[in-house]
Amino acid sequence: MFRPIDSDASFPSLEERILALWEKDNAFRESVSRRPAEKSFVFNDGPPFATGLPHYGHLLAGTIKDIVPRYWTMKGFRVERRFGWDCHGLPIENIIQDQLGLNTVRDIQNHGVGNFNEACRAGVLKYTQEWRRTVSRMGRWVDFDNEYKTMDLSFMESVWWVFKQCFDKGLIYQGYRIQPYSPALATSLSNFEVNQGYRMRQDPSITVSFPLEGSDEVLLVWTTTPWTLPSNLAIAIKEDLEYTLVSHQEKKYWIAESRRLSYFGENDPVLDKVMGKALLGRRYKPLFEYAPYMSERQYTLLAADFVSDSDGTGAVHIAPSFGEEDFQLGMKESLGLFDPLDAEGKFTHLVPEWTSVGAKDADKSIIHHLKSQNRIFKHETFEHSYPHCWRTDVPLLYRAQKNWFLALDKELTAVPEPVEGPAVTKTLKQWMIDSNQQIRWVPEHIRDGRFGKWLDGARDWNLSRNRFWGTCIPVWIAEDGDMICVGSREELEALSGIHVEDLHKHIVDEIVLKTSDKKTFNAKGKSYKRTPEVLDCWFESGSMPYAQNHYPFENREVFEASFPADFIAEGLDQTRGWFYTLTVLSAALFQKPAMKNVIVNGIILAEDGQKMSKRLRNYPDPNELINRVGADAVRLFMIDSAAVKGEELKFSEVGVKNIVRAVLLPLWNSLSLFTTYANADASKGQLTWKPGQDLVSQNELDRWILSDLQSLLSRVKVEMEAYRLYNVVPALVEFVDDLTNWYIRRSRRRFWKSENDQDKNGAYATLYRILVDFSKVLAPFLPFLSEEIYQILVREPVSATTVSVHHCDYPVFDPALFDETLNAKMALARQAVNLGRTLRAERNIKNRQPLKQLIVVVRGEEQRKWMVSFEDLIRDELNVKSVEVTLDESSFVKYKAKANFKTLGSRLGKNMKPVADKIAQLGHDDIQAILEGRPLDLGEVTLTAEDLQVVREVSPDLAVTATPELTVALDTVVDEALRLEMLARETISRIQNLRKEAGLAVTDTVSVLLKGSTPLLRQALEAHLTYISAEVLASSVRFDESGEGAVFCDMDVEGEQARIYVVA
C-alpha cells in the first residue's frame, strides 16, 4: 500500500532523488504556471557577480528567497522568479586585466577597448554553471533559463531609458569630486580598491612661511604634501581659535597659540594675541605664480571649521583640486580649481620648473626650491598609514575629477502614494525618505536606523566611472558643450543613421552625432561625441525592475502590474548598495518605493566567530556539507537563527546536525512508524480506512493533535505574513515535539493493538492527515523531505493529480478542528504527568514499579472534570493503579504568600515594601481565608485573593509537588502484588531487548524459556503470564531447566534472578 521506508535514512540521497523527480515532472515551472497570472506576488532577485563561487551568505539569502516565494505560491499566487547576473564593472575588468597582463588604462587602450570588452564578455559568466548547480542543490526554485544579465542589449537599453528619464528631469549634472587617483593606472579608484592598499610610508612634513601683505609679519603653514603647494589658492584659519604673533630671530610669526610652544621657545617674546576672526581676509604673498587669477579671495586668509590645532600651526594650505576639505572650501568661496597635473599625475607645462615630473616625485625638489627662497621654517619627516595603488603600489593622489552626478536636491512633482490627493512637490531626497517609510523592513530598525540615517545623509550620487566594460553614459557633447542624451537605440539611429546591436563602449564611442536641431535631428549641424565614461554598475542593478523586462520598450503591462515588487531579500551590506540604488531610481522615476517588503539577512561567520576565511579553513565547504547532511538541514539551520533578522550567525556544523536530530529524524521516523504499521494492518485486512478517505475520529488524542495543528497554522500564517521567518522554525520544532513525543507515544498502542476497531481506523486516519498537512506546512522550509512524505503518502497510493507537495494549497486554519479547551486540558494533563515523573525521580522509584495511587489536586471544578477525563492516560503514563482527582489539597500543602506586585504596586507606591514583607509573614489560615473570599485588612491596604501569589509549601516527608495549577501526590508504598507486577514488567523489557537483539520483526512470534528462576520471580511470571505473552508476542512462556535458545540474557532485579532464552 505504502512504499516501505528505509529507517536508515540518507537525506542527501533522498534529496538527489527528489531533484530528479522535480526535473522529470517539470515541477518548478508547473508550480508557477498553475497559479493564475492575474494574481501575482512579485519577487525581485538582486543580481550577484558570477566572478566567484557562491558562499554561505548567498545560500542564506537564497534560502530566504526560496521560502517566501514557495509560501506565496502555495497561498495561490503566481510567483515568477528570474535569476539575474551582474556582468559589468571592476571585478571582471580586474580579472581580465590580470589574464591579459594589462596594468594601466593606457595598456587597455593600446590593447584595444573592443578586444578588452569582448574578453570581459567571454569571461564574466565563467562560474554560472557552478552557481546553478549549487543553488539548485539547495532546493531553491528559480528560473535560470530565463535569467537576465546586465550586459544584455535589452537590459542596457532600458538603463539608457532610465538615465534619460533622470536627465530630462534635470537630475543629471557634471561636476567635480575629490577622488583617490592612481597616477600609474591613470584612473580613479573605488573605495574597495583604496582600502586594499593602506601601507605605512614616510612623507615630508614641512612648515612654510607666508608673508602677509602690508606688514613685516609672516604666517606659518604646515603641510605634508609639498607637491600641492604650486596649486595653493588660499589659507584657512579658524575664527574662534587664538593666534599669537611671536618674535623669533628678528622676524614676526603668526601661529595658533596652542601650537606656539611646539615651534618656539618659552622665551621668544609674544607680540600680540588675537582671535582668528581678526586675521580673516588678509592677503599673503603666494609661493608660486602659476595659477591664473580666478577670484578676489585668491591668496587670502579664509575661515574654515575643519582647521584644528591638534598638530601643525593652526593654518591650513588650501589647494581646492587636491583635498576634500580644500575642495569644499573652494566651492564655498568660489576659488576655482587649479590642477596642473596630466593624466599620469605629472606636472604639465603650467608648472615649468617641474614639467613631466610626477607629483610625489617633485616633493624633494620643491622643498629644495623653497629652502633656497627662505620659505621653509621647519622640515621633518613623518611616518603614517597612506593608501597606495593596489595594483602598482604607487601612492595615491586625492584629486578633483570631473564626474557625472545625480542630484538629490532637485524638486519633483507627483501625486504621493498610497493616499490619493493633490500633486505635491518635494526634493528627490525627500521622495526617497518618504518612500522608505512605506517599506516593511525585517528587522524593523533598518528603516529608521541604518537605512533611514543613510538616506538622511545621502549626497549626490556619482554615476560615472572612467572604465570600459559597462553601460555607457548615453550623453553626446558638442564642441560648444551642448549635450544630447540618447534614451534608446531608435533615437541613436535617428540621430546618427547607425543601427546597433550592442551598446558597449567600443561600439557606441565610434558613433558621432551630427545635428543642428535636436528635435528634427537635422544632420547638418554640429558634431557631438560621446562622453567617455561608463555608468556605475550599481545604476544598472538599481534599474533592474525596469531593465529585466526591457521596459518601456516591451512588457509595459507586465511591468506596471509588478511595480513596486512585493518582496526582496539581501544582506545587510546592501543598505548602501542595491537597497539604496533601487530607492533612488524608483523615487526619481516614479516617486514610489521599489519594494514593499524587505528581509535583511546578517553576515555568516565561521564557528569561531571570525570571518569565514579560505586561508584559515575555519568552515566546511558548502557543497561538501550539503552532500553529507543534506540541504534541508542546512536550510532550516540558517533560517532558525537571528541571521534572518540582520544579526550575525556563527555557522556550526553541530547546529546543523541538531536540526537533523530535532526535526528531520523524528519526522522521518513518524513516517516510518505510520507506513510500517499501516502496511502490516492492511495486509492482514485489519484496516478499513484507506488513504485519502476522510474519517473524523472522536478520540481525544486525535482531536487534540488536529487542534494543535490548527494552532500551528494560525501561528505560521501570522509570522509568514509579517516576514518574520525566525519565528516560524521554533513553532515547527514544537509541533514535531508534540507529534512525536506525545501524540505518537501516547497512540502507539492504538496502532499496535491487533483488534480491528473504529479507534484504530481513527488513529490511522488522523496520523495520516497530520503527516500530509504538516508536510505542506513544512514544504517551503524543507522542500525535499516534505516532498518525499507527500510522494509516499499521497501521490503514490492515491495517484493524486497533484504531483508535488509544492503544487498544493497551503493548509489553512480550520475552526471546526480547533478546540482551545482541549488544548488547555491536554496541557494540564501533561503537566500532571510531568509532576508525577518528577516525584518518581525524586524518590528514586523507577517507572517499571507500579504504584497504587496518584492524587491530583486541581484548582477548579472545570479543571477537575478535565483531569478526570484523562485518568486513564495518566494512569498508564505514570504506571499507577488509580488516579484520584480532588479539589482539596489541605492535607498536602501549607500556603505561603507573596505580594502580587502588579496589582499592589500602583496602589501602594512607597508602602509596597513593608506590605510585601507583611504578606510574606502571613500564615496558612489567613491565606486560606483570603482565597475563600474573606478580604484581610492590613491597615495600608485590604488584601483580596488577586493581590496574592500563593506559594505551596510541601512537607519533605510526603511525595508531593505543586505548581500554581496543580498539586500532585504519589503513594509510594510497594506491596507484594505491585512488586510482582514490577518483576513481570522487568521480564518483558528483557525479552523485548532479546527480540531486538535477535533481529526479529515486530510482528514475529517467539517462544520464551526461563531457567533457574527464583521462586518470587516465578510467582510473578505465572501471575502475569497472559499479559507477558501478549506484550512480547510469545506463543509460549515455559519454565524449562534444560532447554536453550538462540539469544539469552541473565536477569537480576533486586535479587530475583533467571536466565531468559528467546526462540524465534
Added chain:
RNA sequence: GGGUCUGUAGCUCAGUUGGUUAGAGCAUCGCUCUGAUAAGGCGGGGGUCGGAGGUUCAAGUCCUCCCAGGCCCA
C-alpha cells in the same frame, strides 16, 4: 571619528506595556525509560543579565555615560 546593531548559563539564543525563584535548546553529570526514533523523560550543577550612574515602591527591560565586538561610512 560618525552612524547602527549586538552584549543574558560553558555554547547558541528567548525574555511581553518595568512587577519579585531570569528561561529554553545544546553540552555536562546523575537517575530513568524504550518494539517508531541515531531517540525520549526527570533532576543536578552552572548567571556580578558587559560596566557605572540615574529615574521608580520596583530595572535584564526606561534614561545618561562608558567598555567590548560586528557591520556601514569617514
